[in-house]
Amino acid sequence: MRAIVQDEYGSAAEDVLRLEEAVARPTIGEDEVLLRVAAASVDRGTWHIMAGLPYPIRLAGFGLRAPKPLNPGRSVAGTVAAVGPAVTGFAVGDEVYGTCEGSFAQYAGAHPGKLAGRPADLSFAQAAAMPISGTTALQAVRDQGRVESGQHVLVVGASGGVGTFAVQIAKAYGATVTGVCSAGKADLVRSLGADHVIDYAQDDFTRGDQRYDVIVDTGGNRRLSDLRRALTPRGRLVLVGGETGGRLLGGSERSIRALALSPLVRQKLATFIASENAADLVVLRELAEAGHITPAVDRTYPLAETAAAITRMQDGRARGKLVVSV
Numbered sequence: 001m002r003a004i005v006q007d008e009y010g011s012a013a014e015d016v017l018r019l020e021e022a023v024a025r026p027t028i029g030e031d032e033v034l035l036r037v038a039a040a041s042v043d044r045g046t047w048h049i050m051a052g053l054p055y056p057i058r059l060a061g062f063g064l065r066a067p068k069p070l071n072p073g074r075s076v077a078g079t080v081a082a083v084g085p086a087v088t089g090f091a092v093g094d095e096v097y098g099t100c101e102g103s104f105a106q107y108a109g110a111h112p113g114k115l116a117g118r119p120a121d122l123s124f125a126q127a128a129a130m131p132i133s134g135t136t137a138l139q140a141v142r143d144q145g146r147v148e149s150g151q152h153v154l155v156v157g158a159s160g161g162v163g164t165f166a167v168q169i170a171k172a173y174g175a176t177v178t179g180v181c182s183a184g185k186a187d188l189v190r191s192l193g194a195d196h197v198i199d200y201a202q203d204d205f206t207r208g209d210q211r212y213d214v215i216v217d218t219g220g221n222r223r224l225s226d227l228r229r230a231l232t233p234r235g236r237l238v239l240v241g242g243e244t245g246g247r248l249l250g251g252s253e254r255s256i257r258a259l260a261l262s263p264l265v266r267q268k269l270a271t272f273i274a275s276e277n278a279a280d281l282v283v284l285r286e287l288a289e290a291g292h293i294t295p296a297v298d299r300t301y302p303l304a305e306t307a308a309a310i311t312r313m314q315d316g317r318a319r320g321k322l323v324v325s326v
């Protein structure tokens, strides 16, 4: 099969990812399915897995000295090409989406517990954009933020992979949504349904009069005290992430402080690691099929240009999601 291959960790996609034309197809276990990949997508985690940074990611099963997966692709949409004998619920020919290892390839092995049927009316490329970013946004808005109809929600990083889904999901839950992003992407965030858009280079949302019931923070790494100032007295702050470049903790210092402080204050300061699971893929599919979410796909690249997609994301140029068509 054709596949992107990575042998060593590195931070520049062009240096460490290469296309090979004759890679052995993955073998699947009894409880796995083999996917014929149609599309895969890029997210910040793709870069972290590729770079092996921050270092704790290497302890999370991705390989201590060198990457274990064939390539750093994880989000996927495609067709079931084979099923292990212990698999129930999926059959050859099913069109699915979800997460797996090594999705920048023509074939990838996947666990049924991380797959669901592809949403009707979404292309493979759109479906491939959803699994990691959409699931993270869903868990941020629904589980951590507990967003309810009528609430005011602020999404910091509204033009990003997670943020573009968070805006739409919060709107679907009946919230009034304000998105924070750069000026050049304000139109995108408005088109997703945001009621208000704040350009972080012009306005400081932590200094205004508006207080938010829920803040979903995916970018900018604002101080906890600043974010708390923009929250209502019993508001919920959901720290999803933010790139600091830190090699050791990668920004998790702020999350650790939030967890320590949360029991001592009336506001809820939450952080979480998204769980990849089929049930939430079904919820996302239902939201998509009901017209509440449409993945914001910025560009689709051929497999050979996977590195260019990762570089565009890393440079902060992506408007929403970047997809690799296989």
Ligand SMILES: NC(=O)c1ccc[n+]([C@@H]2O[C@H](COP(=O)([O-])OP(=O)(O)OC[C@H]3O[C@@H](n4cnc5c(N)ncnc54)[C@H](OP(=O)(O)O)[C@@H]3O)[C@@H](O)[C@H]2O)c1
Pocket (backbone or CB within 6 Å): 043, 044, 045, 132, 133, 136, 156, 157, 158, 159, 160, 161, 162, 163, 180, 181, 182, 183, 185, 200, 218, 219, 220, 221, 239, 240, 241, 242, 243, 272, 273, 274, 313, 316, 317, 318, 320
């Ligand atoms: N907790 C989890 O399980 C989990 C899961 C997925 C991702 N994450 C983390 O969540 C973060 C976001 O991921 P992503 O894939 O959505 O990244 P992304 O696509 O690169 O989006 C980043 C967003 O941050 C915005 N931003 C940049 N600088 C900012 C600033 N100074 N103030 C406010 N916003 C700013 C960007 O806006 P512009 O592009 O308009 O400048 C963009 O909307 C990453 O750190 C990622 O590692 C965590």
